[in-house]
Amino acid sequence: MRAAMGLWRWRHNPLRRTTDLFEAWLALAAAVLVVTAGPAVGWITGALTEESLRQSVRVQCLQRHATTATVIGAASTPRPVAFDTEAAVNEERRAVRAKWAAPDGSTRTGTVPTALRTAGPGDTFSLWTDDSGRIAPRPMDMATVEVHAALAGVAASMAWGVLVECTRRLVVWRLVRHRHAALDRAWAAVGPDWGRTGAGS
Incomplete structure (x- = not known):
């Protein structure tokens, strides 16, 4: 999120790299996914869990x-x-x-x-x-069913947020490795001539 906010502050900065722009958009996309899709994932998981538990209760009531x-x-x-x-x-x-x-x-x-x-x-x-x-x-009572369904929904929503953040961090880690590799290649190209007269440095 800080990278996304920083994007607006230094969007015209000549030192901004393409990877900086990508990282900022990645952070913004991750935040949007967590805020919008997280509650949806939690609600769907809770609803499916509640329906499954209600079915189990119906079976229990028939068998007990x-x-x-x-x-x-x-x-x-x-x-x-x-x-x-x-x-x-x-x-x-x-x-x-x-x-x-x-x-x-x-x-x-x-x-x-x-x-x-x-x-x-x-x-x-x-x-x-x-x-x-x-x-x-x-047989399980309906109050217990609702509690279990709510806990399942909250857990699924939190798991979604963790998954999105872990994915973002993994992409950023690979991006940083790419930056370091590019810097090493650039230094290898100009390093031997660094500081020499007439070498263009």
């Missing part, structure tokens, strides 16, 4: 079923064999032995997590199962 479990007693193991990963984050969750009805009507028993503060025999709580009656995480 809410049911009511009844506490049988205290768990013999400190942690259930299959438990909700989201529930595991909540330290108040504890494992109990419980029974519940599978979608086909059969009764299942196992060690499951519960948010009940005092879980005694006969207490009930809600849980989710898959089609076979095994414990499954609850």
Whole structure:
């Protein structure tokens, strides 16, 4: 961006090189791409992510079923064999032995997590199962879908900006190498005669 601003200040400077002009236009083009295309990339990525997650939620809602479990007693193991990963984050969750009805009507028993503060025999709580009656995480809610989609959009927009800037820096690096090579060739041509009388220097 500084190169683009500098272009306006020294656009008529006789010391300006063609590569200086190219570098300034490159910086301006990169800035325009970041400002205009960046939000578009973020919005498209967020929209696609949201649609994909919504489809996953629809599938989860078809494959998972809410049911009511009844506490049988205290768990013999400190942690259930299959438990909700989201529930595991909540330290108040504890494992109990419980029974519940599978979608086909059969009764299942196992060690499951519960948010009940005092879980005694006969207490009930809600849980989710898959089609076979095994414990499954609850379907993702729409608020989580929107958060994930927004994060994906922001990340994509930032990645686009980094990609554009890295590309610009790579082109400038090659441009500088070209300048140095041109300077070396020019010096090699006039260097041996530098300062000699009548050599045109």
